[in-house]
Amino acid sequence: MYQSELPNNKDYNYENPYKVYALKIPDTIYFAGEEIVLNSPDLRERMDRELLVNTYWQSNTLLLIKRANKFFPKIEKILRKEGIPDDFKYLALIESGLQNVTSPSGAKGFWQIMRNTGLEMGLEINSNVDERYNLSLSTKIASKYLKKAKKKFGTWTLAAASYNRGISGIQKNLNFQEVDNYFDLRLGSESSRYIFRILAIKEIIENPIIYGFIYDEEDLYHPIPVRNFSVDTGIVDLSKFAKTFNINYKILKIHNSWLRQNHLNNRSRKKYFIEIPEEGYY
Template sequence: MSKFEMTKKHLITCSVIFVLVIISRLNIFSTNPVFTVKTAAITHADILFAKPVEEAEMDYNFANEALPVNDQRVNFKLKKSLAKHKFKNIQSNILHAKADKLFPVIEPILKFYGIPQDFKFIPLVESGLNGGTSPKGAKGIWQFMPGTARSYGLRVGKGIDDRLNTRKSTIAACKYIKELYAEFNSWTLAAAAYNNGSIKLERAINKQNEDNYFRMTLNRETGSYLYKIIAMKEVINHPGKYGYKNFYSYQQKMPELPLVAFNN
């Protein structure tokens, strides 16, 4: 073999090797790498619930029934209600003072009757900053009308008005709320019915073919009722977040009350 032929053969061999190296490198970078560490599969549920525990715990709800804050309309109404209940608009700690006075009486009664503790915020919404008697004749922290009060065992008339008795009126309210929950199978709807009456709410549900409070169109007062309760819950449980200062909550100083029987 001549020197020229040997040189030619050598060049061909080198070219083949060079091409093979390039091909092998292309294969390496074009394939998915294989890891020895086992990775968990990501599911749709993981994406839905992939948020910090602290953020999840701050989700708004009433009696553990979630508020759909991803709904633009719901989010707007909630923010509006929260803004109204900030300290800069209330300008006093009267809400926390009322909670300190009422909650130690209300909480154990709610517990005895199996009513979620979130219902304790209803008297703060119902009696508002003033309390007293409504233009329609409702009275007391649970704002009972005379006829409804009597149907749940409260005495109204002849100089006696049990609607003004925190303990007795709370027992009556619990009996009423339990009946509403049995009818609607939802604590949110039970709260709405407490405000609007079960007959009117039932009509609205049937007319709209909708039983989710937050997707329903209701009268102005009832349509904002749950938002007010949730806002009240927020400012009582997280006062500093909403500008309240110089308060001292009974929740920081009282042990949990035992479950005891309550009778009229």
Template sequence: MTKNVFSWQLLGLCMIGIYFMGIAAANAAEPASGDLIRALRIDSPLSLCNEPVPLSDPRNKERFEKEMLVSLGNQYQVILWLKRTTRFFPYIEQVLAENGLPGDIKYLAIAESALRNHAGSPKGAMGVWQLMPQTARKYGLTVDNQVDERRSFYLSTPAAVAYLKELHGRFGSWSLALAAYNMGEEGLEAEILEQGITEYYRLYLPLETQRFVFRILAIKCIVESPQHYGIFLDPDEFYPPLAFATVQFDALDEFPLRLVAEAAGTVFKTIKDLNPHIRGYYLTAGSHRLNIPLDGETGFEKRLLALAASDAQVRDRRLYLVREGDSLSGIAKKFDVPLAALLIWNRIPLNAVIHPGQRLVVLPFHPGKDWQTETAVGD
């Protein structure tokens, strides 16, 4: 009995210790309240896109401070913002300068996606700039089941900048242009007409849009002076820009992306990471511009043509002629390949209906199988 009591006491002490360790870890990860209060003290007027922000209005000051506290309360995310800026900002700044737009627009990309290529929203926005499909298509991007150029930072940035430039021309101020980017230009125009107000900071807008410009301003303050908010990063801790070469080639038919990786002397994942706009495992027929590692550029086209020719030569031996009573799972089992792989090779969903006479690609080719009877060769 004494032994059991001692065990429970020991367990209790351990649980108390774990509890206080958790509190200590949480406190270490979050700035102290005194630090946050000091961070809110702004000594000079603030501006966004060269437009003054009227923080003398207590309501605006409260909106700004809320966004500062929300951002600083998640220092894990702030650190990732900062580390990613060296990967994304140089190109954004280049495109902004070429179009005569203020440099502060780059902070919009953090507010929208935290600089993530595959960021998506429930409403259907996608990419670093969170473009909706119809907006992306309007500014020249391809969005379909095979290609979604919103996911490509290098393709979507010029489109987003063109859209912002048009919004500024329509509304006459950057605060309103940013609000329209968030809620849609027609919705903002309707609010302006109804309320008779043409100043963002005095308009009653959807709550998300009321916060949006202040969120961008808070991000600007933090990114421009992270040390002021207790965040210190050495130069070598930032993520480097992506280094790649861009190659162009034509595909006469659907083309396995794995062959591009092989021709570039790299792996499938690297090609997908450098070309996030390519969906799935195959390229469509037509002309393509893809990014590949720098050291894979020399001789790339020659290697790709040789690999494509070799792949085409054995393709017929990889075709299975569907028979009466066949199922996808049964075919996968017959050739000892994963069902998921069979779906990838044939670009079909799990619930696809197959029919007798249909040809399915089955990889890899197994010499031990009786492919003269199993395949479509000669049919």
């Protein structure tokens, strides 16, 4: 019903202080230095959907903004070192919400890495240690995958799409549909939305006031300084180990989620780096 069609009835209350506004869709947006012109109804509607979802699911998006302030600095540093465009931090954000979650298909960690993929790319994954939960290592593995995909497809946008659909899945669809870019592909719902989810959260985080998100610096979550303690032996009791650094088991596991049990086996004498938060932050 259009506003002009509202019934002319004095008892009909349509004066509502809460208003939901349509959003202006940018004509052009950039991802990883690649220009994306939103010049067709299909592209504009897909972008509109993700902007609306993220703008009006305010609680979730505000949490994403807060977590981004805490974890982006670490992710940005690794991406820069690995030669990956900074915008890929938003891929991690939409994959996991920057939480160590597990998907229904079994993908884990901030970068939602599948078990077989992680093992193939050199991560240790077992009942005692799961390095998919190690933000530094998983960011490096994600970077390795993205560089491989970029080399295959030639664009960062297709590389990002392949993170969701797989390199072979994207290539198969490009061949079958006889197109050469993501925006001309007909994909399933999840893959069709994937890049636009990244673009929308990037647009909102980089322009929060435009989309109604008002906050002060002190409202955001902040990185906690840590130092890396190296170990090349097993640890029988992580609770006792934590106490030697004046922290408890909970704090140790918050910073080292890759330690999956209450001990570390390490029969191979591998060198691990355990993050210990600086004093005064807990």
